[in-house]
Amino acid sequence: MQGNCAHTHPTCKKLNKPEIPRYNNFMWTAAAGLLISILFLNTSAWAERPSCGVNFRTSVNESPPLYFPPDAGGKPRGITIDIIEELKKRTGCEFTVTSMNRSRTAHSLKYSTIDLALLDSRNITYDKYAKFILLRPSVRKFLVNLKTPPPTPPTVQELMNNPKFKFIIQPGSLIFFKQEEATQLENQKRLITMPNLPQCFKKLKETENAVFASQGTLINYYLGDHPGLTLVEDKENVFDSGAYYVPRKGIQAGIALIEKALAEIAKDGTLNKIVEKYQRLPK
Template identity: 85%
Template sequence: MQGICVQRHPTCKKLNKNLIPRYNNFRWTMTVGLLISILLSNTPVWAERPACGVNFRTSVNESPPLYFPPEAGGTPRGITIDIIEELKKRTGCEFTVTSMNRSRTAHSLQYSSIDLALLDSRNITYDKYAKFILLRPSARKFLVNLKNPPANPPSVQELMNNPKYKFILQPGSRIFFKPDEVTKLEKEKRLITMPNLPQCFKKLKDTENAVFASQGTLITYYLGDHPEFTLVDDKENVFESGAYYVPRKGIQAGIALVEKALAEIAKDGTLNKIVKKYQRVPK
């Protein structure tokens, strides 16, 4: 671009009159271009992805904090709902969501009436009918109703070996026990199955030396409401938590997008933020 004249000669004044507007326009164009470049460089990669063209029939675990049913005039919320919202943004896929217990989810996977099950622990029942996508490891934890809690909580081994401890289960919750543990507890008649999670916690509260086992996120959530229970951490047995999908024609490209997005959600800290949002502080 031709330089601007700085001398006070009439010719310079005439030249400047023509050049200054052009110079200002050039400077404005460069500024706008720079701002656009900055904005584009800060746009997440997933924002540029095209729509995947799949509407996944999706089951979510019906237990809080994974899922809270909608209140009057509201919408459902919970850890799985927030994860699905992230998946929508990052993949362009659609998700038709139904909350289910594990027994119904297993049946739906078996007969391919759902495409995707989110978010649950890996287990041999689901493995028969669907493919697993790992989201993150999840530690096993126990809540124990002890009348006089000791200074040090009982160990997992003590819970399993002492016949005074009875284990409260909801349908499908045997996934949180190893096969040899289930065999032992069944033989000793120490398993008590309740129809749903609220009934499990009622039974736990009413029964001394009762034990409830689950993945760490759910146990931590309920401990916030029930600090009277004793927490026992299992430092040895870790479960894989993630999603299951039923392979079928027409969804594989969408599944690839979902699998990649789940890995990103776990890696970039989004998953931790979502989980933390629904955790309760013990009263």
């Protein structure tokens, strides 16, 4: 009787229980599995992304090709901006960027109103106020305005020791000069100070026997516009290029991430790709 009992028979009401459809159990199992998978994937992604937790107040050199100000409604671009974007991806750190000339950067490092200066060569002025992070060594080069370029360019020592050569610099620091060179040029009053990089090259083009020293990336960029200038390469002295930071409480873990990321950017070819993107061929 019970085995053949119909659902509508009065004696079957207590014997038959409502049946839970099997597909409901399947859906609950699938949903739980999907949720666990999502949590696992997100946990893996979070584990791979460094935990920085710092928004670095960052200065970048205001001059091309390191920095190009934004057009109306656009965004800034340049070598340092691209490097900062790489650092964001690789470290999880944030950066509040301000473009500055070297004089203002030196002042900001001295009074700790910035955390990070990116990108510059190691120099005797910034070393007084901040610690240096190496990106890569940079070859020092000079551009010289000679009325009649000789068959063989002058040597670095000839430039330094001949008082007719005047050296154009930006304010705030004697970048790309050793201490003894800087002292010599200052004592002999052979320095011409211009406010920024474009003005340096304008003055260089207008002044016979003027000299401008910088690292290879910048010299190559401006040589593209001024192929008539004489190139002098320093084959003995190498100047390190990288970033400066002012130590303060709470940023050391972030600095360690930045130092690691800069080394990776230089090693894996990313830096070369960024620099090549902004180079110009001689006209």
